[in-house]
Amino acid sequence: MTAASTTSAPALAAPPTGGTLETLARRAESLVIPLGALLVGLGLFSLFLLALGKSPAQFIELMWRGGFGSWFSIQNTLLRAAPLLLAALCVVLPARLGLVVIGGEGAIVLGGVAAAAAGHWVAGLPPVAVIVAMALAAMAIGGLWIGAIGALRHYRAVNETISSLLMAYIAIALMNHLVEGPLRDPASLNKPSTIPLTAAGRLGAVPGTDVHWGIVVGVVACLACWLLIEKTRWGFAARVAGGNVRAAQIQGLAVGPLIIGFCALAGALAGLAGMIEVAAVHGNANASLAAGYGYTGILVAFLARQSPLGVIPVSLLLGGIAAAGGLVQRRMGLPDATILVLQGMLFILVLLSDTLYGRFKIFNPDRWGRAP
Amino acid sequence: MDIQPSAGAVGVETVGMTMRFGSFTALDDVSIKVSAGSFHALLGENGAGKSTLVKCMMGFYQPTEGQMLVGSREATIASPRDADRLGLGMVYQHFTLVPSLTGAENLVISRPDVPRIIAWPKERKALAAFMDRMPFKISLDAPVRELAAGEKQKLEIIKQLYLGRRFLVLDEPTSVLTPGEAEELLGLVRGMTERRQLTVLMISHKFHEVTQFADDVSVLRKGKLAGTGRVAELDHKALAAMMIGDQPIAPIDSRRPTPAGAAAVLSVTGLSAKDRSGLKSIRIDDLTVRAGEIVGIAGISGNGQKELLEVLAGQRGREAGEVAVKGEPYGATRAQSRDRHVRFIPEEPLRNACVPRMTVAENIGLRTFDLGPEGRPVTWINSGGLKAHAARLVQQFKVKTASLASPIEALSGGNVQRAVLARELSGEVDLLIVSNPCFGLDFAAVAEIRARIMKARNGGAAVLLMSEDLDELLELSDRILVMAGGQLVYETSIADADVHVIGEHMASRH
Numbered sequence: 001m002t003a004a005s006t007t008s009a010p011a012l013a014a015p016p017t018g019g020t021l022e023t024l025a026r027r028a029e030s031l032v033i034p035l036g037a038l039l040v041g042l043g044l045f046s047l048f049l050l051a052l053g054k055s056p057a058q059f060i061e062l063m064w065r066g067g068f069g070s071w072f073s074i075q076n077t078l079l080r081a082a083p084l085l086l087a088a089l090c091v092v093l094p095a096r097l098g099l100v101v102i103g104g105e106g107a108i109v110l111g112g113v114a115a116a117a118a119g120h121w122v123a124g125l126p127p128v129a130v131i132v133a134m135a136l137a138a139m140a141i142g143g144l145w146i147g148a149i150g151a152l153r154h155y156r157a158v159n160e161t162i163s164s165l166l167m168a169y170i171a172i173a174l175m176n177h178l179v180e181g182p183l184r185d186p187a188s189l190n191k192p193s194t195i196p197l198t199a200a201g202r203l204g205a206v207p208g209t210d211v212h213w214g215i216v217v218g219v220v221a222c223l224a225c226w227l228l229i230e231k232t233r234w235g236f237a238a239r240v241a242g243g244n245v246r247a248a249q250i251q252g253l254a255v256g257p258l259i260i261g262f263c264a265l266a267g268a269l270a271g272l273a274g275m276i277e278v279a280a281v282h283g284n285a286n287a288s289l290a291a292g293y294g295y296t297g298i299l300v301a302f303l304a305r306q307s308p309l310g311v312i313p314v315s316l317l318l319g320g321i322a323a324a325g326g327l328v329q330r331r332m333g334l335p336d337a338t339i340l341v342l343q344g345m346l347f348i349l350v351l352l353s354d355t356l357y358g359r360f361k362i363f364n365p366d367r368w369g370r371a372p
Numbered sequence: 373m374d375i376q377p378s379a380g381a382v383g384v385e386t387v388g389m390t391m392r393f394g395s396f397t398a399l400d401d402v403s404i405k406v407s408a409g410s411f412h413a414l415l416g417e418n419g420a421g422k423s424t425l426v427k428c429m430m431g432f433y434q435p436t437e438g439q440m441l442v443g444s445r446e447a448t449i450a451s452p453r454d455a456d457r458l459g460l461g462m463v464y465q466h467f468t469l470v471p472s473l474t475g476a477e478n479l480v481i482s483r484p485d486v487p488r489i490i491a492w493p494k495e496r497k498a499l500a501a502f503m504d505r506m507p508f509k510i511s512l513d514a515p516v517r518e519l520a521a522g523e524k525q526k527l528e529i530i531k532q533l534y535l536g537r538r539f540l541v542l543d544e545p546t547s548v549l550t551p552g553e554a555e556e557l558l559g560l561v562r563g564m565t566e567r568r569q570l571t572v573l574m575i576s577h578k579f580h581e582v583t584q585f586a587d588d589v590s591v592l593r594k595g596k597l598a599g600t601g602r603v604a605e606l607d608h609k610a611l612a613a614m615m616i617g618d619q620p621i622a623p624i625d626s627r628r629p630t631p632a633g634a635a636a637v638l639s640v641t642g643l644s645a646k647d648r649s650g651l652k653s654i655r656i657d658d659l660t661v662r663a664g665e666i667v668g669i670a671g672i673s674g675n676g677q678k679e680l681l682e683v684l685a686g687q688r689g690r691e692a693g694e695v696a697v698k699g700e701p702y703g704a705t706r707a708q709s710r711d712r713h714v715r716f717i718p719e720e721p722l723r724n725a726c727v728p729r730m731t732v733a734e735n736i737g738l739r740t741f742d743l744g745p746e747g748r749p750v751t752w753i754n755s756g757g758l759k760a761h762a763a764r765l766v767q768q769f770k771v772k773t774a775s776l777a778s779p780i781e782a783l784s785g786g787n788v789q790r791a792v793l794a795r796e797l798s799g800e801v802d803l804l805i806v807s808n809p810c811f812g813l814d815f816a817a818v819a820e821i822r823a824r825i826m827k828a829r830n831g832g833a834a835v836l837l838m839s840e841d842l843d844e845l846l847e848l849s850d851r852i853l854v855m856a857g858g859q860l861v862y863e864t865s866i867a868d869a870d871v872h873v874i875g876e877h878m879a880s881r882h
Contacts, residue, residue: 022775233742236753240738243727249687250716250725251738252706366774366782 022365029363030305037353038317041346048341054332062331066324073323078211081319083108085218086273087297088304088311089225090146093266094160095306096229097242097259099153103164104270105294106171107145111138111271112278113175116194116285117183119201119278127200134201134275142271143264145171150263154256160263172290179286193286203280212280214273218315221269225308238262270294299343303350318343381571382443382459382538383408384429389438391424398424399435400595406539406588408443409568411561413582413603414575415615416592417814418785422575425592426541430462431455442539456484461537463528465544467516475512475519475527479534506530507567508560520879521672522553529561533570542574546581550672551842551875558585578843579608591615615815622820628830630850634662635698637803637834643693645683647676647858654679654858656693659836663802666825666835668849669860670842672878676858677838678719681807684836685716697803712803715796719808725792728781732773733762735780736795769794770820786817793824801828807838822848842871856880 046056067077090104118137122130149167152158178194185195203213229235241248241255248255273293278285300318304310325339358364384406391399399421406412416422428435431449440447442458449455469478480486480495499512510526511519519527525545532540542561546554562585564570576582582589583603590600591614599614640659647654654676661667671677682688684695686704695702697712708714718724726735734741737758744750745757762776771790773783780788789809796804806825810818825848829835838855839845845852852869854862854877862877864870 022777026777231752233750233753236734236741239730240727243729244723246687246718246724247727247738250685250718252686252704252709254706366778 025363025365029357029360030307030310032363033353033356034303034305034310034350037349038346041342041349044349045342045345048345052334054334058332059328062328063321063324066327067320073320075209075211076323077316077320078209078215079319080322081315082212082214082218083273083277083291083293084296084300084315084318085215085222085311086269086276087293088300088315089221089297089308090266090270090273090294091298091301092304092306092308092311093225093229093262093269094146094150094259095242095301096235097238097262098245099150099259099263100161101146101149101164101263101266102161102298103146103149103166103168103171103294104266104273104297105290105292106164106168107142107267107270108274108277108294109175109289110145110171111142111274112282112289113178113183113194113274113285114138114141114271115275115278116197117178119197120195123198123200125200130198130200131203131279134279135272138271138275139268140271142274143268146267146270147260147264149267150260153263154259168294175285175289176287183285185284188284188286191286193282193284196284197279201279202283203276212276214276214280217272217276219312221272222308222311225269229308234258234261270297299347302347305354380538381409381565381568383410383441383571384460384539384573385441385444386425386429387439387441389425389428389440390436391421391428391433392436398595399428401438402592402595402597403438404590404597404600406571406573408571409565410587411565411572411574411585413586413589414573414592415577415579415582415589415611416598417615418812419594419814420592420615421595422592423543424595426462426543426573426575429455430460430541453484456535459536459538460541461532461535461539462541463525463532463543463545465547467524467528467548469516469524469527469531471517472515474515475510475530478516478527479512479531482531482535502534503530506533507563507569520553521548522550522557525549525553525557526560529557537570539571540573542572544575544577546576546578548673550879551871552879554581555584561585579611582611583608593617612815622816622823624819624823624847625826625830627826627850628664630662630665634664636660637663637698638805638836639694639696640684641694641696643680643683643690643695645679645688645690647679652858653691654683656680656860659853659860661803661834661836663834664829664832665850666829666837666848668845668852669836669838669855670845670852670874670878671838671840671855673840675856675878677807677855679858680855681716681718681805681838684805685718713800714803715801715805717792717796717804717806717809719811721792722781722785722788726780726788729779731777732766732771732780732783732791733759733776736762736765736791739795765794765798766791768798786813789813789817789821793821797824797828801831801833804828804833804835806835808840809837810839810841810844842874846871854878854880 049056049059066073068074087104087108090107091101094101114137115134119130119134122133125133145167146164149160149164152163153160180192183194184192205212206216229238237248237253238258240251241253241258245255274289277289282288296318300311300314304314321339321342328334329336329338386402386404389399389402390397402421402425414422414425424433427433429440429449431452431454434450440449442460447458449458476496476499479499480490503509503512508526510523510530516524516527546557549557558581561572565572574586586603588601589603589606589611591598591611593615638661640656643656644653669677679688683690684704697714702708702712702714722728740761741753741758742749759776766773766776769790771794772787780791783791804825809821809825813821822844825835825837837845837848846866846869849866852864852866852874853860854874856878861880862874864874
């Protein structure tokens with residue numbers, strides 16, 4: 001039983017499959033528009049500085065010096081960018097399925113606590129095994145936490161944005177309970193913490209730098225997520241489900257497992273971020289884990305337009321801004337919140353620039369043949 | 373505002389109407405004369421410029437060139453308000469009444485000068501006097517949502533008369549009505565034009581409506597006036613030739629007889645599921661589609677057809693009942709659909725069957741992207757293979773696209789549907805479930821798509837075709853079932869099918 005699909009009528013010439021120039025134009029759009037938005041944001045921020053009677057030129061010069069101008073400042077930037085990479089992926093992965101998950105902070109803090117606890121329990125094993133055990137524990141709890149949000153969304157239609165936010169509060173409360181109660185190191189007096197990790201549970205610096213391995217893990221995770229989304233069967237299915245869930249259903253794609261799987265992977269990466277904070281920065285788990293990386297990660301993901309590759313430069317940019325923040329505020333006598341004003345302006349402008357996609361003929365080969 | 377009946381029909385004429393959007397000419401030097409008290413039909417394919425023309429007449433667009441004459445006097449219509457002042461009005465294809473308000477409330481709030489505080493006793497008296505002068509009666513006290521589609525459309529027309537219109541544009545006014553309702557409505561409108569209360573310009577797709585009710589007809593093609601004349605002097609063939617010009621129309625295969633012992637491919641028994649509102653249910657007691665036949669399901673939109681398709685496609689849960697394909701239970705999983713060669717072509721393909729922002733190649737690959745050459749699941753997507761596959765199908769199915777890398781949303785409706793057909797009709801097809809496949813498509817695309825469905829049937833596929841277009845069902849089906857109120861209420865073989873009997877059943881649970 002075969003339904004013939006050929007017709008006797010002469011076929012049209014094959015359409016172009018997308019030449020280099022065309023591909024370049026389509027890709028360039030998602031680079032040029034956010035860059036333009038960043039420039040406009042800097043321009044507006046300059047007006048803000050002028051209104052305060054400060055010099056925008058000096059601001060930009062200090063930003064450069066504090067964030068990227070010297071080996072010291074570059075390392076500082078990389079250190080601050082490291083947790084943002086994984087935190088942003090926790091937003092990017094669900095976003096590709098059309099979910100807005102903003103509770104990565106919860107997975108980060110629980111991942112940190114789980115890593116500290118696991119590191120303590122298996123402290124006798126060889127260093128590699130300790131690190132692996134810590135990472136697995138952190139990823140498992142993070143994956144469960146955000147995976148549960150995906151399951152709530154798919155099976156019970158609970159809004160994932162609200163539930164992830166509320167679950168983050170629960171996670172922070174749970175962490176506080178654990179580090180002040182069952183897991184507390186009796187020696188930690190002023191700041192309740194877990195028992196410090198032994199040397200086997202600590203992540204060192206990348207040789208030749210003062211930057212810990214977290215930055216490498218983050219960049220590798222971004223590349224792996226890009227491969228997953230763009231090149232694999234599961235990523236393709238996720239893009240279909242995220243782009244039009246009705247089309248995915250009518251093709252028989254298993255939307256539920258996709259949503260839960262991507263959410264769990266996102267949570268696992270955020271949990272890993274918590275583990276790295278514990279193993280490379282704090283040496284134990286305490287309330288400093290809730291440092292807001294999960295929330296800055298939202299900003300990074302949106303600035304990167306939910307692209308895992310975009311997350312890398314945006315994390316570096318925001319890391320640089322954070323690194324330079326102290327210097328700028330001290331030297332120019334600006335209030336502490338100045339850097340937040342800049343971040344807010346950039347965020348709003350990048351979101352606004354979303355409306356510009358498809359408006360420029362130069363990026364849209366479908367309109368090239370025609371007059372404007 | 374005085375609610376005197378309109379002071380009588382007024383004639384409207386466009387002279388050299390031209391409308392350009394950038395370099396695209398949507399309307400090119402169109403002159404149409406609609407004389408006072410006439411019933412004038414405006415025919416044309418999608419994108420021929422019909423709506424652009426009436427939007428220019430109603431003041432929604434400013435024509436690039438050209439004038440309008442209203443009652444032989446030159447009129448400038450800079451905004452819909454000017455059109456209103458001159459007594460020109462329009463009834464849209466879709467209802468514009470507020471469903472939760474009564475007819476009376478809808479009428480009063482539609483006035484341009486609603487007072488801050490409405491004196492209802494006074495308004496009611498005025499409305500009663502107004503209704504006395506109307507050629508047909510309709511209850512103004514029930515909430516609009518309780519009215520049948522035909523009643524709603526009548527109320528839309530009454531609203532226009534209430535607003536003092538003397539020239540009315542009707543945009544496909546019967547597309548949501550049963551054949552009986554449509555005839556009644558157009559008969560009433562025709563009566564009003566004969567009494568010279570109203571001039572009517574009706575946009576339509578349906579030739580039989582035009583020949584039955586209109587005095588004159590104008591045909592647009594690609595923005596130009598392709599012809600105009602007295603309806604009495606033109607036959608369907610001449611009208612069709614004017615509409616489509618000299619483009620080739622795919623001939624439909626002749627119907628091969630269904631083999632006598634053809635196996636049941638789809639069988640549905642005792643199925644029930646909640647409808648969209650969650651308040652009512654659909655119930656399909658028994659539905660069988662055999663290999664090599666097309667079973668058509670007729671019904672007015674919103675009587676459960678969408679829900680039935682969603683249940684079959686696994687988008688909607690079922691409460692009870694069995695769905696079997698080739699004798700085995702079927703749950704619409706990817707593996708089952710692949711195994712038993714089940715394909716779906718839902719209505720509004722861009723909304724229901726495509727990912728608008730993904731490329732044409734990716735969309736054509738939706739069905740097979742996860743399979744390698746040997747039919748085994750793959751890990752890595754072969755994007756070169758996807759493109760080659762798409763390039764082949766695009767050629768075979770004559771999809772017009774600038775590039776395979778264009779997002780599919782950049783394509784016209786007909787080409788999106790061709791791309792979906794290319795995806796779903798390639799390879800072996802044993803069960804094809806189709807819903808309103810030709811809605812909103814142009815003549816050539818419609819003919820081609822129907823030919824493809826017939827070809828699939830003749831190739832041995834079982835086809836379940838849900839359509840709101842009775843003509844389409846009559847052309848394609850071997851059997852026609854009528855769905856009303858969520859149930860199958862009538863069945864007829866194509867040989868015994870009678871439009872009026874089908875129409876009555878369509879309206880039976882309205």
